[in-house]
Amino acid sequence: MRLGGRLAAAIEVLEDIGRRHRPAADALRDWGLSHRFAGGGDRAAIGNIVYDALRRRRSAGWLLGDDTPRATGFGALLLEWGQTAQSLNAALEGDKFAPSLLSDAELETIAARRLADAPGEVRADCPDWSVPLLETAFGEAWVEEGAALAARPPLDLRVNTLKAERAKVLAELAETGAEPAHLATEGIRIAPIAGDGRHPNVQAEPAFQKGWFEVQDEGSQIAAELTDAKPGMQVLDYCAGAGGKSLALSAAMENKGQIFAHDAEKQRLAPIFDRIRRSDNRNVQVVAREQELAPLTGHMDIVLIDAPCTGSGTWRRRPDAKWRLTRRQLDARKAEQSAILDTAKAFVKPGGLLVYVTCSVFPEENDEQVTNFLGRDNTFAPIDHTVLWQSRFPGHAASARIAVGGGISLSPALSGTDGFYFCALRKAG
Known part of the structure; x- marks a missing residue:
């Protein structure tokens, strides 16, 4: 397929995503199943256009003065593929599978607009409702951080x-x-990757x-390192999911001690079994049922809560989620986080650590959530996170935000990672 056919296919997928409010991965998979003639390179390029259009939806649409799938598809190529309006029209001309060329009106709009002159929320490529949250999180750097959350991610x-x-x-x-x-x-x-490239399999x-x-974002790896799990410890990974942090902690503990991997949604644990076998992690015990955790009460050196959250820190990897997320969903996640903190604290032994982690950049899910928890339970207190960071990552003081009396925040523009939050609370002993 030439660029025109790939762009037309990407616009078709974007229309499907918008019409049916479905994840991009599902829409791309279904397109591939119904267009089996498309080769791997074509599917990768189409996926790149779709994800670029979703990451840069506001800025791409702003360049063309519209927010339709056509406008964001064309805008993605202008912003991320090194195309100009003229080179793009030249590439599409004569291709019977291509969408219609940029019109005179569209060409005039593109020529008249510079992204540097766009409103902050456009340059940050974020929903309007999230602007105050990003401003609170990042201050004057909120546009830069929003733009970094809309960039193509690395493979870690x-x-x-x-x-x-x-x-x-x-x-x-x-x-x-x-x-x-x-x-x-x-x-x-x-x-x-750049342009129509694809990461190696x-x-x-x-x-x-x-x-x-293992495939694991660097921010997630850093969170596991900051937990500071040692050989011989007893650790509960309370929201283990597919087990990425459990495996990282197991390696740090040299297969000594015990890690109990639990998740309230049993289906999320399914991948962990193959990962354990492949990676030779022998001190991870999967505990699917909540009632089976009862014997652990008051005995854990570390209880890790990788809390369910909005995932705002992962927007560059899951950009479709950015546009589906609502304030109501944020409030629902906050309620879940609060309940999990109040439940999981019971497993921490005196002198042990309750470690709270999210892949969100929103303060309401992070420092504010911890502050509210400490207001409900004064038997826990934050450790010195400045000392922790400097001990684990000396010479990198500028790569994280450390709140006074609070936790550690990572973000794409500052740390080069996904957005993550880490806070360790010591139980009085």
Whole structure:
């Protein structure tokens, strides 16, 4: 397929997403199933246009003066693919599968507009209702951070130190352009793709099948490192999901001690079993039923809560979720987080840690949630997060925001990671 056919297909997928209010991955999968003639390169390029259009929906639409799938599809190519209005029309001309060329009115609008002159919410590519939240989180840098949340993401990997060293994995993945991560001790990063490119299928690599590494955002790896789990500890991963942090903690603990991986939604735990087998993690015990946690009450050195949240810190990877999210959903997540904190605290032993983590950048889910919890239970108190950060990541003081009396925040513009929040609370002992 030429660019015109790919753009037309992307517009079709964007229309499907908007009409049926469905995740982008589902819409792209269904398009591929009904257009089996499209090769892997075509599907990757179409997916890139769709995700670029979703990440940059406001700025792409603003450039063309409209917010239709056509406008955002064209705008994505102008913003992310190095195209100009003239080069794009030239590329589409004569292609019978292409959408209609940019009209004279559209060309005039594009020529008259500079993104630098756009309102802040357009440059930040964020919903209007989230602007006050981003301003509270980032202050004067909110537009820059919003724009970073709308950029293409890298592909991050975590070396499984139970089976390999980082140098060994880097050598194995040399052809992918893999480099050591900036912060995470065992992290590896493959840079964001450009244009119609696609990330390598690292899960097809023999090194992955051997369990030498896992796919995990660097911010998630950092959160696991900050937990500071040691060999021999008893740890409850209360919202374990697919088990990424459980596996990271297991490696940090050198397979010694015990990790109990639990999630209230049992289906989310399904991938953890294959991951445990592949990675040789022998101290992870999956506990699916809430009642089976009762014997752990008051005995855990660390209780990790990777709380259900809005996922606003992952918008560059899941941009469709950004436009589906509402204030009402944020309030629902906050209620869940509060209830989970009040339940999970019972498992922490005297002197142990309750660790609260989200992949959100919204203060209401982060520092404010912790402050409210401490107002309900004065047996917990924050540790010194400045000391913790400096001990784990010396020389990188500028790579995180540390709230006075609060936790640690990571973000794409500041840290180069997804948006994450980490706060460790010590139980009086």
